[in-house]
Amino acid sequence: MVHALEEIHRLLRPDGVLIDIHPAREAPLVEVHADGRIVVTETYPRAHGDDLVQAEEALSESVRTGVFAEEAVRAFEFMTYGSSVAELRAFFEEAGAYDTSPIDDQVAARRDAMYIRLEEVGRRSGKRAEIGFREPTRMSRLAPS
């Protein structure tokens, strides 16, 4: 990762900026929206891997070694909407398809149970129900040193 950051530094103009976007440590939420309000909210089950820690360490290392200087940090929520649980589920499967590591069985089972509950809520809420994925995200701006 550090080598990748050094290559990005090389590709950037001296007055350029690097924007890093990665998940915050807070768990994402899945929401059912209907008639302009949130009907139900569930925590999206996820595995706690080392990826996030390694990403933050790589960024810190690039700042420590003077490759980049961190100028600003923002926390925000990245929203993705689907018209049904099936659509959002397909989005997750597609978005996660790059990751070929095995999925933790317990996490997979908790996700399946969550999808069943959300589908039931969606059915009860009628045709206007929409599924939202609220992803706490950290964004930082870094300048080449």
Added chain:
Amino acid sequence: MQALFDLADLDRKHVLEIGPGTGRLTWRYADRTAYVTAVDPWVDGIERARQTTPTTVAKRVEFHPTALLDFAADHGPSVYDVAILSWSLC
């Protein structure tokens, strides 16, 4: 996407996006830029991004199904105004 626009001036800038996947972020900012070059080794994601590129930004976005380090090896220094690591460090 206001958080991104608050942190980076993308107007008429040349942007390198690393890890666009299927383009879910790219479509939200590309219309402001001069040009977006997006690289991702996930071939299926890049193919999907190409297939779903909105016509409004089709002429200013190009996707490369390759890893950043391979892409960088073929490119000289000081090319881009903005680089975006799009959920790709982890």
